[in-house]
Amino acid sequence: MEQTLVILKPSCVARGLMGNVISRIENKGIIITAMKMMQLDEKILREHYAHLVDRPFFPELAASMMATPVLCLVLKGVDVVNVFRKMTGVTNGRKAEPGTIRGDLSMSGQANIVHASDSVENAKIEISRFFRPDEIMDYTPANLGFLYSEDDLNA
Ligand code: IDP
Ligand code: MG
Numbered sequence: 001m002e003q004t005l006v007i008l009k010p011s012c013v014a015r016g017l018m019g020n021v022i023s024r025i026e027n028k029g030i031i032i033t034a035m036k037m038m039q040l041d042e043k044i045l046r047e048h049y050a051h052l053v054d055r056p057f058f059p060e061l062a063a064s065m066m067a068t069p070v071l072c073l074v075l076k077g078v079d080v081v082n083v084f085r086k087m088t089g090v091t092n093g094r095k096a097e098p099g100t101i102r103g104d105l106s107m108s109g110q111a112n113i114v115h116a117s118d119s120v121e122n123a124k125i126e127i128s129r130f131f132r133p134d135e136i137m138d139y140t141p142a143n144l145g146f147l148y149s150e151d152d153l154n155a
Pocket of ligand 2: 118
């Protein structure tokens with residue numbers, strides 16, 4: 001099964017929305033295999049947001065990501081990278097569809113509650129950036145047969 005990296009940003013942690021987002025993950029039937037609070041620093045943010053370091057808003061983005069600890073998660077599921085990106089909504093919370101995490105919880109293009117890996121390849125890189133292998137609990141939940149059919153699991 002696929003895995004993806006999610007970060008609950010300071011805009012989520014500081015506003016008391018961690019439970020809201022975790023509930024959405026659990027309600028959807030996505031398996032949480034790791035969860036850890038971290039205080040990010042400039043070094044890890046320059047790697048994580050390498051595609052944005054030259055943008056004028058990068059200093060403010062980096063500061064916003066260091067404002068409080070964040071909660072990092074690894075999620076597991078069939079096609080979970082795409083499924084969770086859809087649940088996240090587009091980058092700007094004011095443009096994200098109602099029903100999505102950003103569409104329901106954010107009014108901002110920057111303080112947009114969550115980070116979610118955008119491809120399977122990037123998910124692998126990002127998971128190894130934020131977690132050691134022994135921090136990831138690769139268990140099979142007892143309700144797996146009620147989350148998926150055999151067809152889903154063989155797809
Ligand atoms: P994504 O989080 O939807 O994948 P990216 O383009 O990868 O969007 O940007 C990473 C993060 O950088 C965004 O989630 C947002 O917090 C911030 N960001 C992106 N574009 C802007 C911008 O134009 N102004 C301010 N912050 C931005
Ligand atoms: Mg991105």
